[in-house]
Each structure stands twice: as C-alpha cells, then as structure tokens.
Amino acid sequence: MAQDIIDSTNPDYVMRRIRELYISDSTVTLVMLGRCTWARRYVDWEIQASLRAPQGGLPNGLLAIKLPTFPENGIFPERLNTNLLSLEKKNAGYDCYARWLSYPQSSDALWAAIEEAFQHRRTHARWIDNPRDRFGYNRQCG
Secondary structure (H helix, E strand, O other): OOOOOOOOOOHHHHHHHHHHHHHOOOOEEEEEEOOOHHHOHHHHHHHHHHHOOOOOOOOOEEEEEEOOOOOOOOOOOHHHHHOOOOHHHHHOOOOOOOEEEEOOOOHHHHHHHHHHHHHHHHHOHHHOOOOOOOOOOOOOOO
16 A cells, blocks of 8 residues: 655655656646645645656646635745746746636636646646745745
C-alpha cells in the first residue's frame, strides 16, 4: 500500500514524488482557491510540478477556480499569478498559460474551462513562467 505522506525534507525529492504519485497521469491541474490557498507551500509545489513537462510529454494545463469563500480582494498563489495574463505581457504581445474562473454555475462552464486549460498544454506552453524558487514554509495568512 502506498503511503499518503511523503516523508522527506528534500524539496526536489518531494516534487518528484508529487509528480510520480499524484499527477503523473493527469493532464490538467485544478487549483481550488480559498482564502489562504496562496500561502500554502504544497500548493506552490504542486503548481510548479504541474508546469514542468515530463520527459517526452507536455506540462499539465493549469486552471484555478475561485471557491464561494474566496474573498472579493483575495490573493492568487504567486506562481499561478505569474502564469496569468498581465497587462505588461498583453501589451508585449504575450498570451498566458493559466486560466481562472469564478465558481462555475454549470457543469458545461466547468467542462469548457477544463478543455481550454487542456488545449493550452499544446498551444501556450511557451508562455509558462516557472521559476525554480519555491516556498520553504507556509506563509502567514491573517
């Protein structure tokens, strides 16, 4: 039986095990955005692992969904935000890799957003910005 906890303090090992055990057969990563999602190190690590293309493969599509509890002035995880369209990138002719949506009101809306994130794996991978630096610890969420 596989162990649910990756018992290591080595971030590279943890990242590799996250990809091998939890996201190796996935094509789109959904980031469910709550009030403190931005502050969680494993959210950052999973987003980073999702944006890495496996050898001979494609990175995962990246779609964030604002939960009903997400505050009006809520904060996106930094690595997600880096991969969303900014005004500067848009003005420079860039597009973005990741997408977000408010909590979907129908399964059709959710399905369409997932499909778009899936397609971006092939069409927008050149826009991925995935810096190596990652959270060492959870951040304070007040």
